[in-house]
Amino acid sequence: MLLKIAPGGPTPVFRQIQDQIARLVDEGSLCPGAHLPATRVLAGHLGVNRSTVYRAYQELWSRGYLEARPGSYSTVRARLRPPGPALGQAPSGFDWAAAAAPAARAAHVGSLRLGARRAAPAATDDLVDFASLAADGALCPVDELTRSMRRVLSRRGREVLGYGDPAGYRPLRETLARRLRVHGVAVTADEILITNGAQHGLDLAVQLLAGPRRVIAAESPTYAFALPLFRLRQLRVRGIPMRADGLDLDALERLLARRRPALLYTIPNFHNPTGITTGQAHREKLLALCESRRVPVVEDGFEEELKYFGKAVPPIKSMDRSGIVIYLGTLSKVVFSGLRIGWIAAPREAIERLLAIHRCGALSGNMLVQAAVDDFCSAGAYEPYLRRIHRVYRARMQALQAGLTEHLPARGVEWTRPAGGCTVWIRVKDRPASREGALLEAARREGVLVTPGSLFFADEPDGLCLRVSVSGADEGRIAEGCRRLGRALAGVVGG
């Protein structure tokens, strides 16, 4: 084997060795199975340090040129397919579209549809983001979480880095049970299952209750990412129209008189996307209707903790005497969206069955993260943080309402006035949903990012609507965003 080494050149010696050997393998001069000289021998031969040769071999090994035998990197590997990004990008010879199961195809179509409508590239870099709905990263208590993470790793690192209880880290389940009592929900840790966010909780609930072609009921509009999930599970969604005070109870009653859906999916607090919160009487009536027809209620409490105007209304789950409600909670709109901490609170018979489904998809959850979040709460960091973001979001929501009042066309546009949460629903009166593309294009030109209303409807959208969220913009940006949105809407409303 002839290698030419130029010490002191621009290329480090280990890389010269590495490159030349790689070339010999690529051109076939060194065959699979060929033995390279021992590092000591080659180093002596080339007059270089042994560690230089070692490093070259290690690099070659990590690029797949040599056999992966620990401590030894001396045999040329049989490579069945030359590595390289070019190959990776080539289309597969197999038809994955045709091979996909019908449900997977439906989810893919739904996902492309969501993606296409969201991906309106900005005309300007100076963009006001009214589209994001997540805990604001700028408010994130990183230092407190870092302390919690360090404590957990130093006190119980080995334990929380292994497989854990599939229902979730027990102390966190106890903390969550205590927290739910603040909202009048009396459950124990055994009635809680920790999930990877509320989306995961919804998927588990849907899998528990509804197989392919079953009918389910949901508000219309509803949470946009519930829709591709319903399609993946091949459900038939019957939309119950939203009124100013929540879903239309008469329409629900008429539906229940005709058929028994597998479940009712509802978001009673700061409904996504409309921001509407239902009153106690509405919740009691809804529950009574579902109880009388034995229809389980899946209550999405995704922003339960974000009430900052007026008195909180207790969740439907708090009134659930017959054990028919599956409650979904999440931290994601409050703090640490990326840690994926959600939970289900439900009767034990339901939790056991949800757990069986959960284990099929995940074996167990992330113990380290669950333990760190529990430490964060137990150390007293959660409640002061919550009070802080209440102040922030309250001020933002006030700024949004003031901005909309000031800048939106006085006639022809109406919007909701939520008691908490982060979103407001804007409806353009007497304009068809078909104008959505034009409205989005106008908003894009003005430099404001909004979420198109049609994303929230399983079927035809009910008019021309938009969702705006304050979770990603401070008060100054909100005022500017309203100004831009006003200009964008003026064209559509005036036109």
Added chain:
Amino acid sequence: MLLKIAPGGPTPVFRQIQDQIARLVDEGSLCPGAHLPATRVLAGHLGVNRSTVYRAYQELWSRGYLEARPGSYSTVRARLRPPGPALGQAPSGFDWAAAAAPAARAAHVGSLRLGARRAAPAATDDLVDFASLAADGALCPVDELTRSMRRVLSRRGREVLGYGDPAGYRPLRETLARRLRVHGVAVTADEILITNGAQHGLDLAVQLLAGPRRVIAAESPTYAFALPLFRLRQLRVRGIPMRADGLDLDALERLLARRRPALLYTIPNFHNPTGITTGQAHREKLLALCESRRVPVVEDGFEEELKYFGKAVPPIKSMDRSGIVIYLGTLSKVVFSGLRIGWIAAPREAIERLLAIHRCGALSGNMLVQAAVDDFCSAGAYEPYLRRIHRVYRARMQALQAGLTEHLPARGVEWTRPAGGCTVWIRVKDRPASREGALLEAARREGVLVTPGSLFFADEPDGLCLRVSVSGADEGRIAEGCRRLGRALAGVVGG
């Protein structure tokens, strides 16, 4: 409102106030909506510090007795159901078993079946654990991970605590792509989807390819936790018998001649449970058969990195010229089982569709954990750790083979000799699977925990078998465990 305070007693004053107010609410003397005195007023009245009253109110609030209005805790809350563990434990009035969808019912039955057969309580505390199959917590590099976690939180805390790329943290996908090249698999970061462990990857692959009542092919025996997943997805599993050199290729060919299964699930390295590794010729033949019938291969590489005897055989995925293989990887058997880091490597057309399904169930993965694991690998901590556990597991596997040879009945029992991984498959010759209960009971009496063979079969088990794993026992315990297992088997074989 009459409160009696005894300062200086065993109960702190704030708790006395809290308990007495709670009692007044519980017995109905204080009605929902009643206003408590302002903290200042009550403090003056009782002659205590105002912060003492504040603390009592805060506690009452956090227990659900008062309205949750930030900064104010003075109105008695309408409580619809008295909190208490007793209620939580009461059976639900709703029949969740009847409401469960057929697939959910199947998963629940499967899960109970697994649970019942695993939960053989030990007769002694001095137990040898041959059942666990997970990265050994005692070897876990906690300090290195702690350093990585700290670096990631301090450098990019806000970013990784928010929602991230649903396909996974891009630098980790790049690291994994480089790592896969070590095994001859040429993929780019765009052909990788990070999952919550390999179980999650398998669930996504199954959802992509197979709807209810489709036939799939898998080795028999196979990974135990794949079976409840297949039941949840309502698949019909055709088992291909395992031979000494891997799945029976003739049986696969006969099956493929008759029908086209939606996928073949295979574990070519250190097959779970048998420990068998197939050779390159076997892999090529398997792939050619599946290509000729256009049957996608789901290759489970769960212990790809745990080869420590002899030369590694490249994965089937490395030979995949037609893009028909979905490869599943995981860290869980190597390190940090509880962090749930797995991945899928597949053609982009497949990845896009898997991603759509993934988002329906989770929105995004855990960015913080993915970033910390990437830092752990990029900082050079992974490879030295891997070499270390290779030494450890090699020594354990040698101890297990020596112990089995020394202590198992010379006649009537045979077992596998894996080239890596952690498990050995023991078969009792000429004894029916119906003796499994007696064998497990004997093992329990001797104080050794093993996994019953029947768990790994979709249908009837093929004889009387056991799986033993060395991931949870060191060499001393392994020798002792073999002694105990020998005594347990002697009774069954001799009987």
